[in-house]
Amino acid sequence: MRLQEILGLVRDNFYLALFAVSAIAVLFALLYLIGRKTFLKGWSPLSLGRLFVLAAFTGYLIMVAGVTLFNRGPGYQAGVDLSLFSTYREAWHLFSVRHWQFIYLNILMLVPFGALLPLLHPRFRKAAWTIGLAALLTLSIETIQLITGYGNFVADDLFNNLLGAIIGYGLTMGFIRLKEKGVKRALIFFSPLLTVVVLSAGLFGYYEMKELGNLSIVPAHRADLKQAAVSADVDMNKTGGTAPVYSAPVLTKKTADEFARDFFKRLGKNPAEIEDLSYPEEGLYRVQGEPAYQLSVRFRDGNFSLTDFSQLDDGMEPMDTDEETVRESLSQFGVEIPRDAEFRQTGPGTYEWAVNQQERGDRMTDGTLAAVYYNDGTVKELDNRLITYRKVKEVGLKSEHSAYQELLKGKFLTLPGNQKIGTLQVHDVKLTYSLDSKGYYQPVYAFRCTLDGEDTTLLIPAMAQ
Structure with missing residues (x-):
């Protein structure tokens, strides 16, 4: 998704939220004018500042609902992924803007939630209340997406959303503590954001320093061959060799x-x-x-x-x-x-x-x-x-046998939801090439197989580590 499309999506849902908040405000004002002398006797009206925060929070929740629940057509195929950090592994191997974008947008999505709640009520200045409510919100979103078919239930989304809420809570409480108790106390609350920034900078810095890129053939999930019947029709070479990288x-x-x-x-x-x-x-x-x-x-x-x-x-x-x-x-x-x-x-x-x-x-x-x-x-x-x-250069290769051992450990790419393997028969192996994330053509071993009755080719990186 392009940046313009993301901004367009946010803009469209912002207008929806603005309209809804305006309608709620008008209704609230009418109810207040009608009932202030009867039902609301002795009620202390909210301050202008708190009303503004409440309006912002309400609009934000409407935007979240629009983006997460009403942004996909009815044909979307929902699923479940309970493997923690699998989206991080996938983003690393593919190293595409789109995959990292989804991770950081999921973190960013709940930053306002964590930032606004402590301003709504003193109770939410306690971390347990804000983080607990954030966990309930993101769990509800993932469950509704799964039930309605508008999205996947993904453990990483829960983690990223919760991390975003913690960052938002830390920012608000950090500025409050900065004003009340000084820099040292504030740094504790700013630490979640600083940790994400430092880890991200280190990760992307390491990637840029690497000569070669990452291979998309490396799976985010390992296949399960524990109960599989495995056989091979070919003898595997146990010595490595060299091959060019292009x-x-x-x-x-x-x-x-x-x-x-x-x-x-x-x-x-x-x-x-x-x-x-x-x-x-x-x-x-x-x-x-x-x-x-x-x-x-x-x-x-x-x-x-x-x-x-x-x-x-x-x-x-x-x-x-x-x-x-x-x-x-x-x-x-x-x-x-x-x-x-x-x-x-x-x-x-x-x-x-x-x-x-x-x-x-x-x-x-x-x-x-x-x-x-x-x-x-x-x-x-x-x-x-x-x-x-x-x-570009010659590189050392692992042996066919070593690559085959990785195959037996399930280190190959399969279709989502098809990680549990029943039968695997290897017919042939040869050296071929796969394009990495930096545009280098790296040598890989291609195993021609029959996997659960289907002819397929499984790829294993060939370069010696």
Whole structure:
């Protein structure tokens, strides 16, 4: 989710909360005017400051309900994840902005709750009251999400929400103590926020200092093979070796923008007309007109895809042709395909070229390029995942047998909810490559298996630690 979308979501729910609080305030005022001489005799009205805090707290709760309970469609698949810190492990292995964003937004969501409660009533200046009520709120949200199907019940969400409430409580009480008893007493309350800041800085600093990135093939949850019937049809090599690590043509936002401008120039489009809808890890560019285009560029390895929306015009349909005709049509996009790439037709007017780890000097080309050719003689859909990598260095490898032992410990990626394995049969193992979070192509072992009756390939990192 882009920052603009998050801000838009907050804005929409803020307007909802503002309207609801205004309506409640009007109703409260009417009830007060009607009942002040009868039902409310002797009642001390709230101070203006406390009324403001109460209004802010009410609006905040309405915003939380809007964001957590009414922000997903009815088709959302809810589930349960009781593994603590699994979202942290997943965010670390993938190291994507989106995954870290969800973690920090879940922490931030309950900061106002912890900050406002101590201002509402002196009772909530006791940590047990505020933290206990925060735990009840986040538990209620997770339970309602699960029951209604509007979200998952996730243990990490409970932890993050509670941490946010503790930070908010600490901020308010810290400033109160700072005024009353000085800096030393205040620091105790500021310590939750300081701890999160220091740990986050250390984590991201360590990641930046690492030469290579993290691999998304490392699971957040281990598979359970305790009751599994496991067999192997292949002998595992017990000695390691070496293999190259390659670097992908990583793009920055600036270089992706330049690529998009040059790309659309080839199509006769004015770069000034490009609409930039980019995400943190992907450039997304649109050009309106006849025809209209959408170009998606991934920063991590430079692969891109194009959609020409004129394919939706009346009479447009995919058309069969020969390889040379499609190659010639692709030339307008500046796309060059190796002559020895494997070519095949995958559907009506749909073609694919594949290169399997072709090494030439210090370069390796790997991946596929797919294109759809239409009856007006143009390619209107293009997905270029054919990447040429540059050799960086040689690294030592663990043995196939060592990797197999990791496989037996369940250190492989499976579908969510499918961690309990019944049967696992390994048919073959070979060295292949996987792109890490910094754009390096790292060697991994690929185990060709039958997992619970389904043919699949399980990947284990191959680099020796």
